[in-house]
Amino acid sequence: MDGLNASEQREFQGRMEKKQMKEFMTMYSNLVQRCFDDCVNDFTTKSLHAKEEGCVMKCVDKYLKGSERLGQRFQEQNAAMMQSGQLPGR
Amino acid sequence: MAEKPPGQDPAHPAPASLPKPEGNPALRMMGLPRFKFKLPSRNWLIFWAITGSFTSTLLYDRHHKKRAQRKWCNFVSHLAEEPVPPAVMPRKITIFLAAPPGDSLRPARDYFHEYIKPILVAGGMDWEVIEGRKEGDVRAGLAEKIRKLRKRSGEKPAAESAEEPEEKENSDDLRYEVRKRSGVTEWDGVQGDLVLGRHTWKEYIRGLHEGWLGPLVPPRPAEALETETQPLPTSTSDTRPVDSPPKTPSTSEAASDSPPQTEPPTPDPPPPKPAKATPKPPYITPEDYPTCPTAPSLPTSLNPSLPLHLPHVLGFLNTPTRIYRFLTRRHLADSTGRSVAALVLASHSRPYIQSAEFASAIDPDFVPSDTNNAPEGAVTQTGEAWEQEAILKEEEREWSKTAWAPNKEDEKTKERPWLERMVIDSRIGQKMSQFELESGAAEEAVKVDKEKRMQDPSLVDRIRRWTGFEKGEKKGWDMGLEGWDDE
Numbered sequence: 001m002d003g004l005n006a007s008e009q010r011e012f013q014g015r016m017e018k019k020q021m022k023e024f025m026t027m028y029s030n031l032v033q034r035c036f037d038d039c040v041n042d043f044t045t046k047s048l049h050a051k052e053e054g055c056v057m058k059c060v061d062k063y064l065k066g067s068e069r070l071g072q073r074f075q076e077q078n079a080a081m082m083q084s085g086q087l088p089g090r
Numbered sequence: 091m092a093e094k095p096p097g098q099d100p101a102h103p104a105p106a107s108l109p110k111p112e113g114n115p116a117l118r119m120m121g122l123p124r125f126k127f128k129l130p131s132r133n134w135l136i137f138w139a140i141t142g143s144f145t146s147t148l149l150y151d152r153h154h155k156k157r158a159q160r161k162w163c164n165f166v167s168h169l170a171e172e173p174v175p176p177a178v179m180p181r182k183i184t185i186f187l188a189a190p191p192g193d194s195l196r197p198a199r200d201y202f203h204e205y206i207k208p209i210l211v212a213g214g215m216d217w218e219v220i221e222g223r224k225e226g227d228v229r230a231g232l233a234e235k236i237r238k239l240r241k242r243s244g245e246k247p248a249a250e251s252a253e254e255p256e257e258k259e260n261s262d263d264l265r266y267e268v269r270k271r272s273g274v275t276e277w278d279g280v281q282g283d284l285v286l287g288r289h290t291w292k293e294y295i296r297g298l299h300e301g302w303l304g305p306l307v308p309p310r311p312a313e314a315l316e317t318e319t320q321p322l323p324t325s326t327s328d329t330r331p332v333d334s335p336p337k338t339p340s341t342s343e344a345a346s347d348s349p350p351q352t353e354p355p356t357p358d359p360p361p362p363k364p365a366k367a368t369p370k371p372p373y374i375t376p377e378d379y380p381t382c383p384t385a386p387s388l389p390t391s392l393n394p395s396l397p398l399h400l401p402h403v404l405g406f407l408n409t410p411t412r413i414y415r416f417l418t419r420r421h422l423a424d425s426t427g428r429s430v431a432a433l434v435l436a437s438h439s440r441p442y443i444q445s446a447e448f449a450s451a452i453d454p455d456f457v458p459s460d461t462n463n464a465p466e467g468a469v470t471q472t473g474e475a476w477e478q479e480a481i482l483k484e485e486e487r488e489w490s491k492t493a494w495a496p497n498k499e500d501e502k503t504k505e506r507p508w509l510e511r512m513v514i515d516s517r518i519g520q521k522m523s524q525f526e527l528e529s530g531a532a533e534e535a536v537k538v539d540k541e542k543r544m545q546d547p548s549l550v551d552r553i554r555r556w557t558g559f560e561k562g563e564k565k566g567w568d569m570g571l572e573g574w575d576d577e
Contacts (some may be wrong), residue, residue, distance in 0.1 A: 065176045066176075068176040068177075069176045072176070072177075075268060076264075076265045076268045079265075079267075080264050080265065083264055
C-alpha cells in the first residue's frame with residue numbers, strides 16, 4: 001500500500017469504498033430478506049400488522065446485535081492471529 | 091338313571107368313553123392349537139424376575155432422573171431468555187474439576203456433563219473449567235487465575251524478584267486487552283465457583299489462600315536451592331515441624347526454565363525428571379498464612395462457591411454400593427440440580443460460619459496420614475473450626491486407599507493437599523460464601539415445571555398435528571422435518 005503514488009492511492013481508496021458499500025448492501029439485503037420471510041406472512045392488507053411490526057423489530061435487533069457480537073469475537077481472534085502469526089487453536 | 095336313551099348321548103357323553111373337546115370348540119374347528127396358560131419353568135421364572143426387576147428399576151430411575159433435571163432446568167430457564175447487551179459478556183462460572191483420588195479425570199467430567207451442564211445451559215451461563223489431572227493442579231490453576239486478576243487490577247510484583255521473566259502473553263491476556271480496548275465488559279454481578287468433590291474443595295481452598303495471600307511472583311529459588319542441597323530427612327525435621335513439602339519450588343522451576351539440573355544438587359544421582367506435567371509448585375505453604383499480608387486488591391467478598399458432592403467409589407467389594415447408586419441416580423440428579431440452580435439463580439448466598447461443632451466433626455476421624463504432616467500443628471487448635479473444613483467430609487471415607495499412600499521416595503516433595511488438614515485463614519474464610527436456594531424454592535420449582543409442561547405440546551398433540559387432525563394446519567408429514575418448512 002505504501003508503494004502507490006497519489007492517483008493509485010485514490011483509486012485504491014475508491015475501490016475499497018465500493019467494496020465496503022457492496023458488503024454493507026449485501027448484509028442489508030440479507031437482513032431484509034430474512035426478516036421479511038420470517039415475519040411478514042399476511043398479504044391481505046398493504047400495511048403491517050402490529051404483530052408483524054413487532055416481529056420485524058425484534059428480528060432486526062437480533063440480527064444486528066448478533067453480528068456485532070460476532071464481529072467482536074472475530075476481532076479478538078484476529079488480534080490473537082496477528083500476535084502468534086498463525087491460526088489460533090493450533 | 092343307569093340306562094340312558096341313546097338320543098341324549100351327544101349332549102352328555104360318558105367321560106370315560108370320549109375325550110372332552112378342550113378349550114373353545116370354534117378355535118378347535120379352525121385348527122388353532124390349544125393355548126394353555128401355565129407358568130414357565132422355574133429357571134425361566136428366576137431369569138425373568140431378576141432381569142425384569144432390574145430393568146424396571148433402571149427405567150423408573152432414569153425416568154425420574156429426567157424429570158428432576160427438567161424441573162430444575164425449567165426453574166432457571168427464564169434467565170436464558172433475558173437478552174444481554176452485545177457489549178457485555180455473559181455470566182461466567184468457574185468450574186473446578188479434578189480427577190478423583192485413584193482415578194482419572196473421566197468420572198468427574200462425566201458427572202459434570204450428566205448433572206451440571208444441562209442446568210447451566212438451561213440458565214444461559216458461560217463457564218470455564220479449571221481441570222486437575224493430578225493433586226495440586228487445581229490449586230495451581232486457581233492461584234494463577236487469582237494472581238492474574240491481581241495483576242490486572244494494577245498490583246505490581248515486588249521489586250526484588252525482577253529476575254522472573256515476563257510471562258508470555260497468552261491468548262487469554264490478549265483477549266482481555268482487546269476487550270478492554272473495544273469496551274466489552276464482563277458480566278456485572280456475582281460470577282460464582284463450582285467445586286466438584288471434597289478433594290477439589292481442599293485444593294480450591296488452598297489455591298484461594300495462595301492466590302490472595304501469596305506473592306505475585308514465585309519465591310526466589312535461592313531458598314529452594316538451599317533446601318535442595320540439604321538431604322531430605324534433615325530438611326523435614328528442621329525448623330518447620332509441621333510440614334507439607336518443604337518449599338517445593340525447586341522441582342519444576344529447575345525443570346521449566348533452566349536446562350535440566352545444571353547444578354549438582356544432591357549426592358544421589360539427580361533423576362532427570364521425566365517430562366511429566368507437574369503442577370506449578372505453591373508459592374506459600376499453609377504455615378505461612380498468618381504471616382502473609384493480604385493482597386491490596388482483595389475484594390470485600392470473594393466469589394460465592396458451591397461445593398458439590400462427587401459420588402465416586404472404587405473397588406470390587408464396593409460393587410453393591412455402586413449398583414445401588416446406579417439405580418438411584420434420580421436423588422443425585424435432584425440434589426445436584428437443586429444446588430446448581432441455586433448457583434445459576436445466584437439470588438441468595440450466605441457466608442460460611444465458624445463454630446465448635448465443625449471442629450468436633452473434623453477431629454475424631456482426622457487421620458494423621460503422613461509422617462511429614464504432624465496433625466497437632468500450629469494450625470487451628472482454638473476449638474473452633476470453619477464450616478469449610480467440614481464440608482463434604484464424608485467423601486473422604488470413600489477415597490481409594492492409594493490416595494492415602496505416603497509420597498514415594500523419589501517425589502518426597504510432592505504436595506499433598508488432599509491428605510493434609512485444611513487450613514483456613516480467617517481473612518479469607520470470612521469473605522467466602524456459599525450459594526443457597528431460598529426456602530420454598532423446591533415447591534416453586536415443582537410449580538414452574540408444571541406450568542411449563544402445560545405449555546409444551548403433549549405427545550398426543552404432536553401426533554395429532556403430525557397426522558393432520560388439527561384443523562387449519564398443514565399435516566406434519568407434509569412439511570418435512572421441523573424447521574425445514576422455509577426452504
